[in-house]
Amino acid sequence: MKTTPIEKFQYLVHLRATNVHLFYRLLSENVKELTPLIYTPTVGEACVRWHEIWTQPEGMYLSWNDRGHLREILDNWPHDVEITVLTDGSRILGLGDLGVNGMGIPVGKLALYTACAGIRPSGTLPLTLDLGTNNETLRNDPLYMGSRMPKVSAAEEKEFLDELMTALTDKWPSIVIQFEDFKNPFPALERYQDKYCMFNDDVQGTGAVIVGGFINAVRASGVPAKDHRAIFLGAGSAGVGVAKQIVEFFIKEGVSEEEARKKFWFVDSNGLVTLDRGDKLAEHKVYFARDDNNGRQYQSLSRLIDFVQPTILMGLSTIGGAFNKDILQKMAKLNDRPIIFPLSNPSSKSECNFEEAVHNTEGRCLFASGSPFPSLEYNGKLLTPGQGNNMYVFPGIGLAAIISKATSITQDMIYASAEALSTSLNKQETADGWLYPDIRRIREVSVVVTRGVIRAAQKNGVDRAVELREMSDDHLDQYIKERMYDPFNETEKTTYPVTQPAGNGHHPFANGNGVEHVTNGLNNAHL
Ligand SMILES: NC(=O)C1=CN([C@@H]2O[C@H](COP(=O)(O)OP(=O)(O)OC[C@H]3O[C@@H](n4cnc5c(N)ncnc54)[C@H](O)[C@@H]3O)[C@@H](O)[C@H]2O)C=CC1
Ligand SMILES: CC(=O)C(=O)O
Numbered sequence: 001m002k003t004t005p006i007e008k009f010q011y012l013v014h015l016r017a018t019n020v021h022l023f024y025r026l027l028s029e030n031v032k033e034l035t036p037l038i039y040t041p042t043v044g045e046a047c048v049r050w051h052e053i054w055t056q057p058e059g060m061y062l063s064w065n066d067r068g069h070l071r072e073i074l075d076n077w078p079h080d081v082e083i084t085v086l087t088d089g090s091r092i093l094g095l096g097d098l099g100v101n102g103m104g105i106p107v108g109k110l111a112l113y114t115a116c117a118g119i120r121p122s123g124t125l126p127l128t129l130d131l132g133t134n135n136e137t138l139r140n141d142p143l144y145m146g147s148r149m150p151k152v153s154a155a156e157e158k159e160f161l162d163e164l165m166t167a168l169t170d171k172w173p174s175i176v177i178q179f180e181d182f183k184n185p186f187p188a189l190e191r192y193q194d195k196y197c198m199f200n201d202d203v204q205g206t207g208a209v210i211v212g213g214f215i216n217a218v219r220a221s222g223v224p225a226k227d228h229r230a231i232f233l234g235a236g237s238a239g240v241g242v243a244k245q246i247v248e249f250f251i252k253e254g255v256s257e258e259e260a261r262k263k264f265w266f267v268d269s270n271g272l273v274t275l276d277r278g279d280k281l282a283e284h285k286v287y288f289a290r291d292d293n294n295g296r297q298y299q300s301l302s303r304l305i306d307f308v309q310p311t312i313l314m315g316l317s318t319i320g321g322a323f324n325k326d327i328l329q330k331m332a333k334l335n336d337r338p339i340i341f342p343l344s345n346p347s348s349k350s351e352c353n354f355e356e357a358v359h360n361t362e363g364r365c366l367f368a369s370g371s372p373f374p375s376l377e378y379n380g381k382l383l384t385p386g387q388g389n390n391m392y393v394f395p396g397i398g399l400a401a402i403i404s405k406a407t408s409i410t411q412d413m414i415y416a417s418a419e420a421l422s423t424s425l426n427k428q429e430t431a432d433g434w435l436y437p438d439i440r441r442i443r444e445v446s447v448v449v450t451r452g453v454i455r456a457a458q459k460n461g462v463d464r465a466v467e468l469r470e471m472s473d474d475h476l477d478q479y480i481k482e483r484m485y486d487p488f489n490e491t492e493k494t495t496y497p498v499t500q501p502a503g504n505g506h507h508p509f510a511n512g513n514g515v516e517h518v519t520n521g522l523n524n525a526h527l
């Protein structure tokens, strides 16, 4: 009997490696119960302990020493890849730099691609870059499987990524590449987004999923778009990615860009993000930096709330519990329906939990969190939290890019995923005031998102599957559904090729050989 979440995680890893279709049958019939085990929050614990709990290889690791040979190495992968999720492990959820332990994230995200959007398991490639880690504790741990060197410089990583992007698209010309959990994702996004079929999930996927729920929250708040004001705790890739897409929404609602930009007050680890703060602001923060603070600086979140009187409080700070009782009660005093989105992952990093938000706002908050929280009864009413997690959109974005054979993933495609998500709630969900659809309907939702993204690709002319342009929406939905992998109709035995990180040879199971021995996850007795 498996009792702890991590034991259940390990059981599911084993099931996937030994009976992949059964794993996906189980997952698709129990999405709500099993997603928290294979994804956030449990995947966070699994990544922290990856080197301790590791039993069998999954995915492919590419190390700094492999540079110059990346294209040859990809030839070792025996399947045709449609999509890869790629991380360098440098910012895994809100848990910091976990080096190659971050492999849990590409594996988990791709399992959701299969479960939620029906991408064939064999068409997915979890990819982790072993470019060193600045996590000294891990580097000194005898069981750590990655290279024991500090993280390479930004310029070296750029050089590596340039080679990798060329190699991936040379090997699989239609591949979709999802960047995930990079500490500083902006340079690569800027460099590659027009040239390759790629997107950054933390900046763009998160922006889209939050706008999707936010559209419904603004409607439910009764406050017109032009009167909203937002405080963001956390000004990193996700915070800025979300705010930029909310700006896009405000503009569509008739607010000018300048007015929209002025609706945001960002707080990071150095205080309120202002132009006169005296430190050199990272480039991505400059757009939202305030210039109207008259030399005043941040004292506390509570004082900033008094000053700004926000309608919206977003948390993307990795600071668990930052939205305390005082903060939540202030939001409730200021607003009939305060919008409170503690979005940091995993649950331990969430700025507050659902129960705290409900009790301190008299049940009036419009709530979504990054990790799931249980429903609860309040004043005789069952309240269900929204889950504002990019898992509602990235499967549809990826599937749309694959089906439409997109040459790149445009901002319009990303925004279309948000709009499609906001329309995907059924009558009951809307009547119950939900911001996001029931996660149990995720495959249906992914069809709606996929169609919206394909239509945007067509409008932007980045689609190569031009025959889809003539299809009606109903026909296109049917086409998407038929394209989806169905674990209930599978007899083919699928195997999972894997490689090991360059590693150190100390791990009892790691062969430390990088890539020479591509092994089969179903039959890895020779490891
Ligand atoms: N719900 C979702 O779908 C998603 C959630 N996230 C979560 O958002 C969080 C942040 O992710 P990123 O923006 O990519 O990380 P990041 O490292 O780029 O940004 C973190 C930000 O928080 C700020 N911060 C740190 N300590 C603070 C403090 N004491 N007070 C105020 N600000 C503080 C940092 O200065 C930085 O601006 C993570 O926990 C991640 O798991 C990220 C992507 C998607
Ligand atoms: C959900 C996600 O992508 C993150 O927390 O990084």
Ligand SMILES: [Mg+2]
Pocket (backbone or CB within 6 Å): 093, 180, 181, 201, 202
């Ligand atoms: Mg992420």
